[in-house]
Amino acid sequence: MDYALGNLPEAFETILTAHVGTCCSCRSDVALAERLGGEMLARGNVSRSVRGFGDMDGLPDMDPDVHVQHSRAVDVGSNGGFDFFVQTCLKYSSDSFRWRRLGGGLQICRLTEQDNIKMWLLKARPGQVLPQHTHEGSELTLVLKGAYFCGEDLFKVGDIEDADETTSHQPMVTGNEDCICLAATEGSLRFDSLIARIAQKIVGI
């Protein structure tokens, strides 16, 4: 609903735009929210009139060649994995990614930081278990390549994990290929282990 109403910070919007484009269930929710918004608008109170354009003959020409995304529930088709998301949905060039090794096979790439929300990529090897952690605020994680388990939940390419300060989780990469995720994180992660907290000071996630 936040996405449909335009109530999200830009980093969360970026991730949800990529996810909604490939998830028919979420597109259905967005379309429903937009219909509900239309009903609220049309049934709204009218307290006063609004200054119009004066003489309607003064209106500009209608634009014959406009390309505007009106609904946020846009189907971008079946996803093709990492390159598809990066090029089609995220508007990034994968060549621009500057990966930083954390040890143990983990790599991160920081993309943006705005209003205390960091957007970053995480790459992990098959079988890798990430440190148990929770968050200071909301976190959205979109799987771009591979898959991981969180508890009993499996997240595959195109899936999104919605976590917040009440969530404590420990993702574990599954399958035979690296797992690459795009995450937007509000505030800092809170790791249980001392080693992870030391690494966090160095890396700044």
Place this chain on the structure above:
Amino acid sequence: MAQITPIDSAAEAREHQKRNDETALLVRVRDDGDRGAFEHLFELFAPRITNYVRSLGVESAGPDAITQDVMLAVWTKARLFDAEKASARTWIYTLARNRYIDIKRSKHREAKAFERLKYDPRTVVDKGDGPANYVDASSVAELLNDIPREQAEVIILAFVEGYSHREIAERLGISIGTTKSRVRLAFKKLRERMGVTI
């Protein structure tokens, strides 16, 4: 909050007719460049868009100017309207919402909007004709009358007051997870309801 009342089928039928009439006007604008039809749409929607924009806390940017931007887009981009995919009111809402997002990105939302957090959501729909109350109470009741009160409450706070999930959670003193859960349950019921009537 609006009182929960039984569905008024006659009122819904009138709303259905209004929805179809609005869409017919927009189709005339799209197909024929009909300025009279556009003027009628302007009269119907411009004041409501202004109230909607005000409800989101966009004050100094000039709600009237934003409304004119949105209505100008209705005119210039009418050829993109597809009546098979959306009603006119939904399409115009998405234009207004998109304009709001553009403004929000270019300028942080004003602190004034957050002052409304002190309002009691249980009474918000019944308060006068102020800018934070752009939706008619009885109309909301028609839309949400078969939804449990606690679920209707989060929908109203989001759509009428422009609150985010987190702001709703803070306002109601519930977790963000509970807020999202209530939204999901409300959407499930609304999908059944709106799939038939809208």
